[in-house]
Amino acid sequence: MTVVTLYTVAKTVVKLVLTPVYRIQVLGVEHFPKEGGVLLCANHIDNLDPPVVGITSKRPVHFMAKEELFKTKWTGKLMRGLNAFPVKRGMSDREALRGGLKMLKEGQVLGLFPEGTRSKNGQLGKGLSGAGFFALRTEAAVVPCAVIGPYKVGRKLKVVYGPPIDMSELRVKKASAEEATETIMNAIGRLIQEHSV
Template sequence: MTKVDTGFAGQSFGSRALYRVIRTLACGFTQLYTRMSIEGREHLPATGGYVIAPVHRSYVDTPISACISRRRIRYMGKDSMWKFAGVGKLISALGAFPVSRGSVDREALMRCLAVLDAGEPLVLFPEGERKDGPAVQPLFDGAAYLASKSGVPIIPVGIAGSDRVMPRGAKFVFPRKVKIVIGAPLRVEVAENGRASRNSIKATTAQLHVEIQRLYDEAQSKIS
């Protein structure tokens, strides 16, 4: 049997406890409210960092992504969210880390690499901002680049139904069915010196695009 990830390495007891309580409540509600079902958890590495690369059709894709693993999953957040100490402590425990708006590209890169090097899973939407429609849009190379620099796998994820749970412009969250399909890990091919060429990163991004589209189509077919 394939081991599924359950660890909390590198986190304080208080942080782990807070995460478990909030995650249990949030994911329990989300799964019941959306009748969520998840396939492919066996593809998640048991230990170490990895990049979770989901399709992105709704703001609720972020909390939905938190339900795929019991480990604390990391996300980027605007540094203004840490203005108040109590709020900052809470969202940090839930996996978010601050990035300054004025230096997003460089700071985000450094922080994402630090998260992966620390052995933690990181969510990165390779389409960038949320998109509309059944076709996965052209992907940025960020997921492949980070994976190549940290030597971690990329986990493609298809999420179907989130655009009906919270459509673009909606002010409410609706009780619609959500289906998640997690794909097999992808790795960036590296040279003997341990570095990935630009062509290798581009090739991995193209492969990732194909996989996310396949998983998204599969997930969509299972919620009708």
């Protein structure tokens, strides 16, 4: 018997609304691993990025969300029902890091926007070390994703998934989290460059 969750319902509804409004085109879904832990890393250009990445992913995605969204009992329950979990912004949140590692090791999909905040000019910014930390500390597949806007009604919005990034060499040489993040951001940048009109 299939269990209908809040995430499943929300994904269906949001997909029905956003897909025609923004003429969402999805490319590269064949690169998305069907099983095992996946660290999904995307650029961040709009507040709608999390739901757009969520509805185009082939598997449920667990996103880190700012702690403020969990302040009340009602919003906290809602966010957790949408597979989000809290993270303190602007500091190292060990509990969030442990939670992310646990999800990846359990074979789930962890979604991150390595820039940490929306780009004000639409250009890809510098990634924070958290993405590299997760990539190096687990054997999860690291999948780059490019959201290519703009978010304008009637204009085509592209979501492009790239092939998993080979992190084995960086893991063997015990590279820094910053170096691993830079590798991830470069992969996202290449997707944006290749698929921008």
